[in-house]
Amino acid sequence: MLRHLLKLTWKRKSRHLMLSLEILLAFAVVFGIAAFALRYMQLYREPAGFDGTDVWSVAIVTGDSKASAIPADVYDTLRRNLKALPEVREVGFVSYSPYTNSTWMNAYRSPQTGAEVATNILEASDDVAAALAIPVVRGRWFSATDEGAPVVPAVMNRRLAAAMFPGQEALGREFTDKDSKRTIKVVGIVDEFRHRSPLMVPVNFIMTRFAPLAGESRVRTIVLKVAPGTPRGFEASLNRQLKLVRNDWSYTIAPLATMRASQMKELLIPLAVLGVIAAFMLAMVAFGLFGVLWQNTARRIPEIGLRRAIGARAADIYRQIVAEQLLLSSVAIVLGLVLLVQLPLTGALGQMMNWPVFLGAAGLSMVVIYLLSLLCSLYPGWRASRLSPAEALHHE
Structure with missing residues (x-):
């Protein structure tokens, strides 16, 4: 089954090129956001070296x-x-x-x-x-x-x-x-x-x-x-x-807890903005992916009809459509990992991209992309599996 899917994917490589690049870009964006979030979590758990609880700061302004x-x-x-x-x-x-x-x-x-x-x-x-x-x-x-x-x-x-x-x-x-x-x-x-x-x-x-x-x-x-x-x-x-x-003199007085909350807000706002941008991008990728899968399924109606005529079950058709999309996503993910693994290997970003952060971000990104691919392929796969052999073979 896997060998057959690989052959089909390779024969349609020119048709799948832009789709693969789109998935690769989405994977890289999700990886970047996940890496920032995981690094922030890693730093948040490290000891600060002091306790600001019930501590106030007074800045003396001498004019x-x-x-x-x-x-x-x-x-x-x-x-x-x-x-x-x-x-x-x-x-x-x-x-x-x-x-x-x-x-x-x-x-x-x-x-x-x-x-x-x-x-x-x-x-x-x-x-x-x-x-x-x-x-x-x-x-x-x-x-x-x-x-x-x-x-x-x-x-x-x-x-x-x-x-x-x-x-x-x-x-x-x-x-x-x-x-x-x-x-x-x-x-x-x-x-x-x-x-x-x-x-x-x-x-x-x-x-x-x-x-x-x-x-x-x-x-x-x-x-x-x-x-x-x-x-x-x-x-x-x-x-x-x-x-x-x-x-x-004048004095600027504030609890450290308030100053800490202000600093955290200032640092997390850029991450939140990037998260919103990434969410919009993933939504666009999802719509594009769904449209391409729908179009590809419509082009393959005669092929699907022939398979049904020679004994393929509706579930087989469903699994094939979904598996092809997951395979295409896997190709893009592997290519993305080959490129991104250079960051911890070369130490280009220092401790910002250490191995725990890389592995965690890679795992989260893979889950997101596979889930997105699965959701986008479910309905086109279901529609393809519902075609009757006679209807599919008479399709022009």
């Missing part, structure tokens, strides 16, 4: 004043005033808040290994680990005991540790920035820190200690751990308390 003009003692005043609020549990200062598009990059060099690695940086105060519930897997978070140390204490993720000190233990090692202006010491290791969104691709990340009394750096973001169930109306009380410290 025309530069950040460097902020007095060092203001941070301690802010901490004490904010902790006076009954809803506040922890107060920390960072160079930028999670769930924003802010990024600070720098290159660091290890004198022991000679490695020079670019990484994302976040300056954070001693209380940030408690405010964001950052789990340190080895070593410790920096603290007041590091005040006055000749080196800058830092906590880095495993990815950066492996790149900076390949095959070696990073904990306790020292390295410098690219210009050798600062010596930094690794005091702790975390698994990950994906600050932008739950769909952020893991990157090199390092967090250095923010000490306003020991350096010239001035950060302008506060992270607050608040009591569970704190209502949004707390924003007014928080703003009043901040104004007591510096009335000439």
Whole structure:
């Protein structure tokens, strides 16, 4: 049966060429959407490296004043005033808040290994680990005991540790920035820190200690751990308390949960748009496929009549029409897989197209295309199977 179907498909190759290309294009589009969705699911399940539950962000807007003009003692005043609020549990200062598009990059060099690695940086105060519930897997978070140390204490993720000190233990090692202006010491290791969104691709990340009394750096973001169930109306009380410290500044206040939802919406809208476009394209492919199958079945009425006359059953005709379409779809799918498998083999898209994503997207795309082909061939196959031999043989 299969050999017979292959012969029929080959003899009608010129007629099936455009249809095969249409199925191939539909397969590629479905594969692309499925790959994006699966990669997003894969990233969503990976640990973020912190917990933003019941955490609020406060961005300090100093107006025309530069950040460097902020007095060092203001941070301690802010901490004490904010902790006076009954809803506040922890107060920390960072160079930028999670769930924003802010990024600070720098290159660091290890004198022991000679490695020079670019990484994302976040300056954070001693209380940030408690405010964001950052789990340190080895070593410790920096603290007041590091005040006055000749080196800058830092906590880095495993990815950066492996790149900076390949095959070696990073904990306790020292390295410098690219210009050798600062010596930094690794005091702790975390698994990950994906600050932008739950769909952020893991990157090199390092967090250095923010000490306003020991350096010239001035950060302008506060992270607050608040009591569970704190209502949004707390924003007014928080703003009043901040104004007591510096009335000439303004403050942008938002819960991290709200910022996270906004980031997710921004990232998922393009995927939703692509999904709608793909749905319209599949609908057009379905209509075209149905029309071609109907036309091909009408052209083959004499052939169908002859088969019925020599003893073929209606079910045999039905199965032949459906099987031919599934075979044609299989040819297009195999060709598509041969082309698309080059992506994980060559690593052209990096981790975006790893093997689990490729295999999952290929499987989903095959199911969609086979289901579409089956649905489009059911009615033409049923109509062909209902033809009587006499009617089919007298057809002109």
